[in-house]
Each structure stands twice: as structure tokens, then as C-alpha cells.
Amino acid sequence: MTHKKAMIPTLFMAAVVAAIPATHAADVPAGTQLAKVQELVKGNGAEPASLDPHKTEGVPESQILRDLFEGLISSGPKGEVLPGVAQSWETKDNKHYLFHLRKNAKWSNGDPVTAHDFEYAFKRAVDPKTASPYAWYLEIPTIINASDIIAGKKPAETLGVKAIDDYTFEVQLEKAVPYFVSMLSRTTTYPVPKKVIAQFGDKWTQPGNMVSNGAYALSQWVVNERIEVERNKHYWNDAKTVINQVTYLPIDNNADLNRYLAGEVDMTYQMPIERFKQMKKEKPDELKVTGYVGTYFYTFNVKRKPYDDVRVRTALTYAIDRNVIADKVMGQGQQPAYGLVPDFVDGFKPTAPEWSKLTQAERNTQAKGLLSEAGYGPGNPLKLDLLYNTDDNHKRVAVAVASMWKQLGVEVSLVNQEWKTYLDSLKQGQFDVARRGWIADYNEASSLLDLMQTTHGNNDGKYSNPAFDQLMDSSRDQVDAAARSKVYQQAEALLAKDMPIAPIYQYVTARMVQPYVGGYPANPLDELHSKEMYIVAH
CATH class of the missing domain: 3.10.105.10 (Dipeptide-binding Protein; Domain 3)
Structure with missing residues (x-):
């Protein structure tokens, strides 16, 4: 349950949000008997074009990146705004924002996640050298100088973001955009590890090189076959995570459903149109339409x-x-x-x-x-x-x-x-x-x-x-x-x-979800997080 620090008049959402309890985790009902093996296999629809948060634009990439990374805020099970790396934030005018980062947020290598990581990431996202297909996303809320930087008129260093100290991140907008905070669950706003990128360049997203700050860390990537992630023991809320390993399969809808029916997939990416009515008739409780x-x-x-x-x-x-x-x-x-x-x-x-x-x-x-x-x-x-x-x-x-x-x-x-x-x-x-x-x-x-x-x-x-x-x-x-x-x-x-x-x-x-998968949400943006789910004994 969230609460506000004070009843301050708001423009769109709370002008000051503070000390919100961590609610974004698996919510296992009392008495639930969990399976001994907590592994989840998901259909992913396609091979991701990249796992660099600043070089992706599609759903196949976002599904994986949401498990690997965490932004300032996160989208909850019903699409609500929940704290991420930022445990609170404040604004008086919807133009000048201060995000207060939790001090126990860490990268998968154990390093602390700081406001400097977010400053680096935001500037990297708009820098033409990065060639991010989603650079425009930081232009939309009118972050100061974003448009000129993307157009090559000003250096990335002039972007209106700043690490005030290790755990205070400032963002300044040109206009009072009332929905700005809700934009910050998008992959383009995720932090990325500067020293790892400096060390490995474009190969920083490969298994063994990749460092991330979400509930999971990359363990295996076999192109056109599978991507596997495992629990990030350094994640700040790892104690509330239940699923230990997640596997994503880049397979089409028919193969996805066939493997689901064979018990090899726990959650499909979508549904083959021609088999929807059959599944609705034969497995209505497993068909999820939202x-x-x-x-x-x-x-x-x-x-x-x-x-x-x-x-x-x-x-x-x-x-x-x-x-x-x-x-x-x-x-x-x-x-x-x-x-x-x-x-x-x-x-x-x-x-x-x-x-x-x-x-x-x-x-x-x-x-x-x-x-x-x-x-x-x-x-x-x-x-x-x-x-x-x-x-x-x-x-x-x-x-x-x-x-x-x-x-x-x-x-x-x-x-x-x-x-x-x-x-x-x-x-x-x-x-x-x-x-x-x-x-x-x-x-x-x-x-x-x-x-x-x-x-x-x-x-x-x-x-x-x-x-x-x-x-x-x-x-x-x-x-x-x-x-x-x-x-x-x-x-x-x-x-x-x-x-x-x-x-x-x-x-x-529309997708199929095995009856033993708990915690499946009805998120209007379909922003699913494996850390919210769990496998029931079956």
C-alpha cells in the first residue's frame, strides 16, 4: 500500500512521493505450496535485436530487459506507478524533479547503483553516437536540451539531468509535463554500467560480460534458440523474488502453443489466431485475455x-x-x-x-x-x-x-x-x-x-x-x-x-498461462515482471 508524505496539491500525481513500501515483488498467498523447482519458460515471439536498453525498440526486447534491469520507477501489476531504484521522488511544479535512490540498489557485480549511472544512461540515450532508435523518448517530456542534442546541435553533456550526489538524481524539463514520472518504466530510461561498456564496447551485453541491475542477470544466450537469466543475488529486493531462472524462446505462435501443450512452455508470447477458439473451449482457465x-x-x-x-x-x-x-x-x-x-x-x-x-x-x-x-x-x-x-x-x-x-x-x-x-x-x-x-x-x-x-x-x-x-x-x-x-x-x-x-x-x-504459474497480472501495458510470479507445486 502506498502513501504520500503530505497532502500537497497535485497536477497529475503526487507532487511529493516518499518512503513508499516495496510492493513490486511476488505476492504469494498464505498457505500456497510452492514447487521445489522455480523456473519459468516463456515464448518470446522473436530473437531480440539487442539487449542494450538504449538500442532496442520492440516488445521482444522489452520483455527480457524488464527482468534484467530496473529504472527509477516500475510499472506495477495493474499498470500503477511503483518505486524502482528511486524509493521516492518530489516535484513542486512538474518541471523540476528530484529522485531519491535507495542505497541498497546494486548491480549484478555487487557495485552500487548511483545517480551517476542514471545521468550517464540518460545522456547516452540521446547522444547521436549511440544511435538509439528511442532517443526521441527523452525528447517527448521536454528534458532540457534533449531536442538539440538529438539533432546534433548541442553536446550530450548539456542534457537537463544531473547527479546531485550519489543518491539524488535531478531531471529538469522545459514544460510541466504532468505524466513524466509514469514514462520512467520504459527501457530507454534504464541505467547502464559505464565501466562495463567502456571495457567491452558493443560486446558488453554478451553472457559473462553483461552487468545489470534488475531482479535477474544474463546467464546464457544461444542465438535463435534461447536466452536464460538467473536471479541476481545483489538485487535490492531479491529476498522477495521466487522464480530462480527464466528462459525466453524466440519461437513463432504455433511452435509456442505446441510446446506449451507439450508442457515445455509455461507462458506463451501470443496465440495463433486459428487455434484461439479451440483453446477457449478446451482450456478456458489457462487462456488469459486482457x-x-x-x-x-x-x-x-x-x-x-x-x-x-x-x-x-x-x-x-x-x-x-x-x-x-x-x-x-x-x-x-x-x-x-x-x-x-x-x-x-x-x-x-x-x-x-x-x-x-x-x-x-x-x-x-x-x-x-x-x-x-x-x-x-x-x-x-x-x-x-x-x-x-x-x-x-x-x-x-x-x-x-x-x-x-x-x-x-x-x-x-x-x-x-x-x-x-x-x-x-x-x-x-x-x-x-x-x-x-x-x-x-x-x-x-x-x-x-x-x-x-x-x-x-x-x-x-x-x-x-x-x-x-x-x-x-x-x-x-x-x-x-x-x-x-x-x-x-x-x-x-x-x-x-x-x-x-x-x-x-x-x-x-491473448496468451496461454499454465495453471501452476502464480502472480500473472492483468497489466494494461503488458509489462510483465518475472519477479512478480511463482510456480505452485503441481
Whole structure:
């Protein structure tokens, strides 16, 4: 149970939070008989592109990094903000923050975790030399000089962060961003060990070299086979950790489920769509479906013709029958998406755009007209490549959408690539239309809408509208949630007009969890921590 130091008027969350009890650990009910072997095997979906917190951007990496590292704060079982390395924090104006670090936080080699580690890590994350795909994440809350550093205009040393002493970390923002603290569970804000990186360079994340500060430490990494981590005996809350070893398997959904049913996997990454109903019927208690703050969409490369033409983008967007995709193709509880922000996000209810109220037949008619206006028809069919990362579920969606576009006379070539190659293609702009999904890094609408800003590092389609950028910049001046919501509505309206993306469905998390796995949370960001879980005798 958390408590506040004083009832100080707040802008978004407690202006001063202090001495919060450590609640982020396995909560084993009294009388539970634990298994003698406390090992957890998880499906991971794909081989991680990296285990360097500052060089990753996807879910396959984040799942592992959350076990290996801990930031200033952590996301709790229900998505709540809990203390991490910072046991308390304070602010008077939501611009100047002081984080007070716990003095028993240590690296896996026994060295103390200090404010200097966080200062080094934040500066490393924005330094262009690091080439972090998530550098923009520290620009979003307007940390002083972050934008200029990322743009190469100022040195990383000028970033508005500072170790006041070994256990006091200061962050200064240009604007009073009311949700700043909730952003600090993201992997980009994790500390990294300076002396280890200096010693091993890019090889610092290899087993035997890697030093981390989370509940677990890396013990084995066999590429494309498995990654294993074991309890970090130096972790400050190790006494409350139960699982001794975690294994992550980079396998696709069908292999994941098959190994689960064979008793070789304790928790799947996702679910094969075609086997969802079977599992719901045969193992309903093991099927876990929860809301997820994220949206599945296709992004258009607006730097390529003809996707620089809003008529083409709008036609392709209209022609996707979202009800069929959500209900028939997916069928796990997903909802049709007509905007970037899902209904499930905290504090904001998106307004459906006018085109969402049309019947699918009406949308198809308008789509054909728009393509014709743009110069495409039977004598000159639009031909496009649709890129997606290798995954059975993504393939099913792509096949369905290609069929819908075919009804417009569009000729679609499906292009699937492995995760790392797919990420490279996105970064280099080597695509016409690409599958994308965005999961909020914190439970607030801006975590999704910011994606479409001109300078955002994951704006792969290169959409740019100064009016949209100005709206999102101004949202950070709005302390009042209702005022921010009005700005977000305007931003969504601009996206509905410009159509840089084709929203398809709102995510849910659907996975199988063995009945003997205790402590599985219903986290809206799907930020799972193995230290919260335990294996019951079975």
C-alpha cells in the first residue's frame, strides 16, 4: 500500500512521493505450496535485436530487459506507478524533479547503483553516437536540451539531468509535463554500467560480460534458440523474488502453443489466431485475455509515390473491413480501430471519425472513386508491396487486407521479413505499405499520438504536418486532463483527414498461462515482471 508524505496539491500525481513500501515483488498467498523447482519458460515471439536498453525498440526486447534491469520507477501489476531504484521522488511544479535512490540498489557485480549511472544512461540515450532508435523518448517530456542534442546541435553533456550526489538524481524539463514520472518504466530510461561498456564496447551485453541491475542477470544466450537469466543475488529486493531462472524462446505462435501443450512452455508470447477458439473451449482457465493499450495499423510511406497522395491513402484505408478483421480474422476480443488511440487508454475517449459511420459498401464506393481520381483503374492498376514481420497472425491479416484491396483492382505483393530485417527496412524507408503496431509506453494518449510527429524516431512513414506537431507540442502545456483531451481530439481529427496510417484494430493480449504459474497480472501495458510470479507445486 502506498502513501504520500503530505497532502500537497497535485497536477497529475503526487507532487511529493516518499518512503513508499516495496510492493513490486511476488505476492504469494498464505498457505500456497510452492514447487521445489522455480523456473519459468516463456515464448518470446522473436530473437531480440539487442539487449542494450538504449538500442532496442520492440516488445521482444522489452520483455527480457524488464527482468534484467530496473529504472527509477516500475510499472506495477495493474499498470500503477511503483518505486524502482528511486524509493521516492518530489516535484513542486512538474518541471523540476528530484529522485531519491535507495542505497541498497546494486548491480549484478555487487557495485552500487548511483545517480551517476542514471545521468550517464540518460545522456547516452540521446547522444547521436549511440544511435538509439528511442532517443526521441527523452525528447517527448521536454528534458532540457534533449531536442538539440538529438539533432546534433548541442553536446550530450548539456542534457537537463544531473547527479546531485550519489543518491539524488535531478531531471529538469522545459514544460510541466504532468505524466513524466509514469514514462520512467520504459527501457530507454534504464541505467547502464559505464565501466562495463567502456571495457567491452558493443560486446558488453554478451553472457559473462553483461552487468545489470534488475531482479535477474544474463546467464546464457544461444542465438535463435534461447536466452536464460538467473536471479541476481545483489538485487535490492531479491529476498522477495521466487522464480530462480527464466528462459525466453524466440519461437513463432504455433511452435509456442505446441510446446506449451507439450508442457515445455509455461507462458506463451501470443496465440495463433486459428487455434484461439479451440483453446477457449478446451482450456478456458489457462487462456488469459486482457485489454491492451495499443493499436494495430498499416503505415504508408508518404515519401514514395503514389502514397504521397492523400486520395490513395484514404482509398486504401476505407477499403479495409475492420469488422471482418477484428471478428473473423482475429476473433480474440479485438475491436475495430478508426483512429490511433484505443478506447482502453486512461483519461481520454477518442471520437470516431465521420468515415467510420459509413457502411463498408459506402466506403468501398468512395474508395474506388478516390483511386479513379488519382489515376488508377482497370487500365492502370495500383501495384504495391505490403511489408510485415514474419508471424502467422500478421500473415493472416495481410492476406485478408490484400483480398479487400483486390476488390478495388489493387495488385498486392506480400513481403515478409524476419524481425531485425523488417526493422531495418522500416528505418531505411524501404517499403510501400508496412504493418505496424504501437503499444503505449505509458498509459496516456500522447504515447500513441506522439508517434506521428515529424521528428519522432518511429515515424517510419515520414508523415509531417506542422499543425499536428504544434498540437502535440501544445498538449504538454496543458496541466488539466480535460484540456489535453481537447488537443488530442484535434490531433486525431487531423490524422483522419491526412490518413498517414490505416488503423485496423485495437489490441488485446491473448496468451496461454499454465495453471501452476502464480502472480500473472492483468497489466494494461503488458509489462510483465518475472519477479512478480511463482510456480505452485503441481
